[in-house]
Amino acid sequence: MDGSQGGMDGLPLEPAAVRRFLSDNPEFIRDDAGLLDELGLRVAAGNVVDFAPAALARVHAAHQREAMQRQQIEAVARANFSAQAQTHGAVIDLLDAxxxxxxxxxxxxxxxxxxxxxxxxxxxxxxxxxxxxxxxxxxxxxxxxxxxxxxxxxxxxxxxxxxxxxxxxxxxxxxxxxxxxxxxxxxxxxxxxxxxxxxxxxxxxxxxxxxxxxxxxxxxxxxxxxx
Structure with a gap:
């Protein structure tokens, strides 16, 4: 089966058709080491495909995004606090004019x-x-x-x-x-x-x-x- 050519009618395969094919031919992924590596998967004991590496990668990526967003928010908060402190100091200077x-x-x-x-x-x-x-x-x-x-x-x-x-x-x-x-x-x-x-x-x-x-x-x- 050549997935790059789509279905028999030349149209892209539907997700349901891909699901049925993989269900009927589990060795298609299990026996293809290159594909497993690209997907971030590995075959565990008992010929079970282990999704842990891919899941961990997604969790790690999500954690990195959250950490970056938190750092950006903290940086903005520090900048705002500094600006407010400088402004309050400036007011005191102006009032002494x-x-x-x-x-x-x-x-x-x-x-x-x-x-x-x-x-x-x-x-x-x-x-x-x-x-x-x-x-x-x-x-x-x-x-x-x-x-x-x-x-x-x-x-x-x-x-x-x-x-x-x-x-x-x-x-x-x-x-x-x-x-x-x-x-x-x-x-x-x-x-x-x-x-x-x-x-x-x-x-x-x-x-x-x-x-x-x-x-x-x-x-x-x-x-x-x-x-």
Whole structure:
């Protein structure tokens, strides 16, 4: 019987037909050492085909998959915990700011030294000047950078955001940006982080921690009046 040719009518054999053939011709597998080896089987005492090696191989493979998945979950959990711890430390640093320029300086410093980023910027739409260390934007520029009036955040690479980072813009390959609104009436602005790694910030990433820092910057900046 040539299984590669299918049944007598030239069509592939049905599983039921294969089962019947093996039941009627048990020596087909038992006496074929090469086939037994390929299937991971062996003939035990009493001419019984032993499926233990194949079963053990499947169990071992399943165990390896579970171990890899567990390691991946643990790695993600450790990374999240580390990011949260660094963010909480950053909040304490920001709350110690003495004025608007000190707030911008502290934000940039923690971005570089706590998170290993290229830069962090506070930008504000304003007709005149903005606090020292902040970046001035024209009206509507926040919507343009984020990609729409309804967007609160943007992750990834946005060419229109490169000017935010001034002299360091050539080093920035990805960004995390969150809309901010400060004072009354609300003044529109952005909190932006820049990374030299193209995969540092991607569209698939969550924005929760960055948004949390943005809210901290908003509340801290409102301690002092805008000049």
């Amino acid at each position: 003495r004025n608007h320029s000190d707030l911008a300086w502290r934000l940039d410093e923690l971005a570089q030294h706590r998170f290993g980023l290229t830069a962090a910027v506070v930008a504000l739409e304003a007709e005149a000047r903005v606090p020292a260390g902040w970046t001035r934007l024209v009206e509507g520029q926040v919507d343009l950078i984020l990609g729409g009036a309804q967007r609160l955040a943007r992750m990834g690479f946005a060419p229109t955001a490169l000017p935010l980072f001034g002299a360091r813009c050539d080093q920035v390959r990805s960004m995390a940006m969150v809309r901010v609104a400060m004072w009354e009436p609300a003044r529109q602005g952005l909190l932006a982080f820049g990374s030299a790694d193209p995969q540092g910030f991607t569209e698939e990433m969550g924005v929760e921690l960055v948004a949390f820092l943005a809210r901290v910057v908003e509340r801290t900046a409102e301690r002092w009046p805008i000049l």
